Amino acid sequence: xxxxxxxxxxxxxxxxxxxxxxxxxxxxxxxxxxxxxxxxxxxxxxxxxxxxxxxxxxxxxxxxxxxxxxxxxxxxxxxxxxxxxxxxxxxxxxxxxxxxxxxxxxxxxxxxxxxxxxxxxxxxxxxxxxxxxxxxxxxxxxxxxxxxxxxxxxxxxxxxxxxxxxxxxxxxxxxxxxxxxxxxxxxxxxxxxxxxxxxxxxxxxxxxxxxxxxxxxxxxxxxxxxxxx
Numbered sequence: 689x690x691x692x693x694x695x696x697x698x699x700x701x702x703x704x705x706x707x708x709x710x711x712x713x714x715x716x717x718x719x720x721x722x723x724x725x726x727x728x729x730x731x732x733x734x735x736x737x738x739x740x741x742x743x744x745x746x747x748x749x750x751x752x753x754x755x756x757x758x759x760x761x762x763x764x765x766x767x768x769x770x771x772x773x774x775x776x777x778x779x780x781x782x783x784x785x786x787x788x789x790x791x792x793x794x795x796x797x798x799x800x801x802x803x804x805x806x807x808x809x810x811x812x813x814x815x816x817x818x819x820x821x822x823x824x825x826x827x828x829x830x831x832x833x834x835x836x837x838x839x840x841x842x843x844x845x846x847x848x849x850x851x852x853x854x855x856x857x858x859x860x861x862x863x864x865x866x867x868x869x870x871x872x873x874x875x876x877x878x879x880x881x882x883x884x885x886x887x888x889x890x891x892x893x894x895x896x897x898x899x900x901x902x903x904x905x906x907x908x909x910x911x912x913x914x915x916x917x
Contacts, residue, residue: 703756703859703866707731707749710759713868714766715917716910717838717853725770731762737775739765739782741792756861757796760839760848764795767836771802777819781807784818796848797841801833808833854913856906868910870903880904881911 705713707728715726732749734740740758754762768778785794788811800818801808807819808829815830817823840850851859858871868877875897883893884904894904 703759703861704753705756705759705866707735707752707754710754710762712914712917713759713853713859714763716913717763718766718770726766734762734765737779739778739795756851756859756866757793757847759859759866760796760851761793763851763853764800764836768800768802768807771834773802773805773807773819777805777807780821781818784821785809788822791847793847797846799839800836801830802836803829803833854906854910856903857910868914870899870907873897873899875899875907877907877910880907884908885911 711726711728711731714731718726728749732752735744735752735754735758738745740754740761744752744754744758765778781800782794785798786792788794789797791797798809798811798818801810801815806817808825809816809818811818811822815825815827817825838852839848840852841847842849849860852871853859853868856871857868857877859866859868863869863874864876869875870877870880880893880897880899880903883896884890885908890901890904893899894901
């Protein structure tokens with residue numbers, strides 16, 4: 689089932705990311721041995737395939753800036769590729785979902801599962817094989833499929849409105865320009881981790897921002913993962 693969240697009215701201050709930034713965020717969420725397979729160059733090649741906004745296909749790599757929905761699309765495709773899904777299946781899924789949802793970035797609109805090289809979607813309370821043109825699948829298969837988790841969808845637009853790449857860390861396009869923040873706050877993880885890195889005590893930082901020690905630790909852990917990948 690899709691989780692729905694109410695979000696504020698759209699503003700002009702939404703998340704915009706450069707490709708190296710997107711690559712770092714995605715690499716920070718996957719196993720170290722898989723992270724090596726993600727790079728800015730690879731993401732640019734995916735954009736050239738048209739899996740992000742089609743307006744970006746011919747934009748020079750050094751000038752590419754992508755929206756939150758494009759980031760989510762890249763993250764979903766990374767998860768599918770890491771699970772061994774072939775590009776032919778991804779392309780078929782995108783084509784079917786784009787037609788079914790009428791959305792330019794369909795990978796940012798649905799919860800997906802994968803298994804045995806296929807891609808499945810929970811569509812109108814039925815499990816369908818999106819990579820088989822919406823063929824009905826047995827519901828019991830879901831227990832054996834790998835889900836793409838961490839997304840919350842907008843009640844108004846039905847598009848991904850929040851990504852939780854790590855427990856306690858979220859990206860929302862209308863909060864701090866889409867920067868990773870501590871969950872339930874508008875406090876960028878980078879700000880908190882930077883204070884600890886500069887020598888401030890964890891307890892002092894937590895007290896200053898009204899956070900718990902665990903929240904400060906989550907910010908530090910996230911930034912360490914981003915920088916290490």
